[in-house]
Amino acid sequence: MIRCFLSIILFLVSTTFFVSHVTGSDVSVGKECFRKGELITAKFDNITGTGIWIGLYPKNRVSDFTNLPGFAEGYLSSWVLSCGTRDNCIWWPQRGEVHFPTDELDYGDYVVVVSGDRAGLDAQAHTETFTVGTNCFDITIPTMDRWIAPGDNDQRSPCPFVNALSNHGFLNRNGTFVDLLDMADKMELIYNVDAGFLRDGPIQLAIDCNQTYEDESGNIRIDIDRLFDDNCEEHEASMFRADSFFGFNKSKQTDDTLLNNLIRINPSSDVLNIEDIMGYQADRIMESRLRNPETEFRDFDIDNMGAQGVFLFLLSSDPTLTTVEKDRLYFFLLMERLPSDFLPGSLRDTPFNPKDETDFIHDKLMQSMANVEIMMHTPIDEVANLSLAGVTLSRHGGA
Numbered sequence: 204m205i206r207c208f209l210s211i212i213l214f215l216v217s218t219t220f221f222v223s224h225v226t227g228s229d230v231s232v233g234k235e236c237f238r239k240g241e242l243i244t245a246k247f248d249n250i251t252g253t254g255i256w257i258g259l260y261p262k263n264r265v266s267d268f269t270n271l272p273g274f275a276e277g278y279l280s281s282w283v284l285s286c287g288t289r290d291n292c293i294w295w296p297q298r299g300e301v302h303f304p305t306d307e308l309d310y311g312d313y314v315v316v317v318s319g320d321r322a323g324l325d326a327q328a329h330t331e332t333f334t335v336g337t338n339c340f341d342i343t344i345p346t347m348d349r350w351i352a353p354g355d356n357d358q359r360s361p362c363p364f365v366n367a368l369s370n371h372g373f374l375n376r377n378g379t380f381v382d383l384l385d386m387a388d389k390m391e392l393i394y395n396v397d398a399g400f401l402r403d404g405p406i407q408l409a410i411d412c413n414q415t416y417e418d419e420s421g422n423i424r425i426d427i428d429r430l431f432d433d434n435c436e437e438h439e440a441s442m443f444r445a446d447s448f449f450g451f452n453k454s455k456q457t458d459d460t461l462l463n464n465l466i467r468i469n470p471s472s473d474v475l476n477i478e479d480i481m482g483y484q485a486d487r488i489m490e491s492r493l494r495n496p497e498t499e500f501r502d503f504d505i506d507n508m509g510a511q512g513v514f515l516f517l518l519s520s521d522p523t524l525t526t527v528e529k530d531r532l533y534f535f536l537l538m539e540r541l542p543s544d545f546l547p548g549s550l551r552d553t554p555f556n557p558k559d560e561t562d563f564i565h566d567k568l569m570q571s572m573a574n575v576e577i578m579m580h581t582p583i584d585e586v587a588n589l590s591l592a593g594v595t596l597s598r599h600g601g602a
């Protein structure tokens with residue numbers, strides 16, 4: 204029956220000399236990402252003609268919607284007639300919905316198209332590109348645009364990535380009563396870092412440091428300015444904030460000079476690489492040890508600072524995390540605002556897990572931690588000699 208119907212379709216296509224593109228017809232799938240197991244529901248409206256099929260193509264197979272690849276080319280991942288069956292339609296509905304299972308689909312980008320009249324290969328409507336992936340982001344993209352600068356009474360933390368979530372409304376905008384475990388899940392969705400890694404790491408540290416409290420339902424909450432407490436995760440030699448020794452209030456703001464120093468590294472390059480960040484972080488540690496008489500580092504600072512250096516690359520558009528664009532970094536750190544083209548989960552289907560030895564980010568973390576540790580433990584007279592030799596501080600002009 205199907206073969207018979209396809210023959211009819213091919214006949215109709217071959218006898219269709221001219222099929223005009225129909226304006227006003229529409230098809231949409233309502234979401235930008237589907238997980239395997241989900242059903243793709245394509246709703247169509249205002250479509251015209253007979254012999255209409257609705258098909259699912261991998262996006263990279265369609266270069267021209269007015270000249271779709273034919274059935275024989277084998278690129279259609281799935282198709283169905285507009286009445287929802289593959290046999291025949293008693294009538295050809297103008298409006299309705301059809302469904303495509305995702306179980307058998309490869310991960311990747313797709314489009315749904317509505318054929319032309321009499322099975323024509325010039326689509327009368329098509330969807331935007333959407334993804335079948337493992338790390339779908341449930342919050343719709345317009346939410347990403349809703350960046351609002353914090354008001355005077357809103358709390359912010361020393362962590363630019365936490366603050367950006369509040370500025371975009373993914374966490375409470377006022378920065379208080381934030382559900383900490385929900386924060387881990389949101390961070391996995393948005394920054395693509397494994398939630399388990401965050402729960403075992405910085406989140407557990409905040410809990411151990413008594414920076415959190417339980418609400419009536421037993422959820423662990425935090426008011427995010429508690430993260431400035433200087434007896435815990437907050438540490439000296441931050442990359443973008445001055446040490447609190449030089450003034451606590453000042454230390455709560457992003458320091459323009461520090462940020463500019465970072466961006467000025469390799470002035471002729473638009474990107475930074477891991478060596479740039481490690482050199483910069485080494486400078487900050489050296490500077491803090493030389494100029495701040497109260498500087499001291501704890502063992503857990505090595506893990507945290509090492510991870511923080513590598514985490515800057517999550518803003519990159521480079522899936523190998525080898526480089527990060529300076530313009531993305533600069534605006535993110537200055538405004539604590541996600542880049543306008545930032546697509547959560549687009550770097551990789553599975554979240555990065557720095558503690559997983561099989562994940563390449565693990566080696567980057569080890570490299571970054573070793574760099575931090577060396578600079579923390581280098582005898583202070585050697586640090587002074589390095590500074591006198593102009594190895595690093597003068598390169599960035601100091602802060």
Ligand code: HEM
Pocket residue numbers: 361362363364365390394396401405406409430431436437438439440441442443444511512514515517
């Ligand atoms: C995907 C998740 C996260 C990313 C990518 C991230 C990234 C960063 C980066 C790059 C810094 C360095 C800022 C600087 O040196 O000036 C930082 C600082 C910080 N982060 Fe996060 N962070 C994440 C999650 C968290 C979580 C869950 C917490 C705690 C609940 C946290 C607490 C802090 C604190 C306290 C600092 C300040 C350290 C300091 O510079 O003194 N972060 N974070």
